[in-house]
Amino acid sequence: MILASSSPPFFLHRLDLMEGDLAGAEEWGRRWAARTGSMTVEEITLLTRAVGDEALRPDALGLLDDWEVAPGARWHDLAFYRVLLGDNEGAIRVLSRGTPGGGEDPLRRAPVRPPRESACSNGALPVGRIRVAARPAAGLRMTHDPAVAVPLQDGGAPAHMIEPLLPVVGP
């Protein structure tokens, strides 16, 4: 299944997840999934509930594993869920790899964000601590051609271009 996100219901789902409102996140997520078909209602429900229920996390992480190897998977969405599910290493792996369908390659000639002092209580890397290197970091290698098509919206909708790399996860 392909992850896709750029519309208010999905953003509200993510915002509720970040703020710990799992009921709200599930409601927005189910609405978004039903409307777009980008994932099933059952899938987004599993991901949402797994954030608050460790017993569901293996299934949720397995779902993300499947999506990670599917064409078109969006690396920052995958990383977002992995952080929320406590899989920080998996999130870093996804972020380090990027995917052609992810909208951009994080390790190719992107600007470097100035360092920030904030830190996440759960140990996750906040946005400001993720340095976007101009070339692959030591131990990493590029796995695909960096050429990526940039989707355009009618009238211009660059939401996909400005979507935060990995929002800070709240306490």
Place this chain on the structure above:
Amino acid sequence: MDWRWDEAEREFLRALELNPELPTAHQWYAAHQAKTFRPDEARASTLRALELDPLSLVIRNDLGLIHLINRDFPEAREAWLRALADDPGFIIPPLLPPSIGSDGG
């Protein structure tokens, strides 16, 4: 794709010089500013774009993201709820096949 940020900056400024009333120019310049870690400037540009085109749902959607980047979570929520209030069915559809980098939903 090569990331020629400086060249993009010049082109955006030229576009705005040619037509400072073009909402899309402000909107896309905001995306560039956000990508180059100038969130305050991105917010100002997005607000200017919305001022020029107050009915644009895509710009209001972007405003939510800009607020999110600025850690203004309540403002982000308000922007997205406002977009949905204006059009409960508002969805940005995928325009490209996933195999070449689609984005939508």
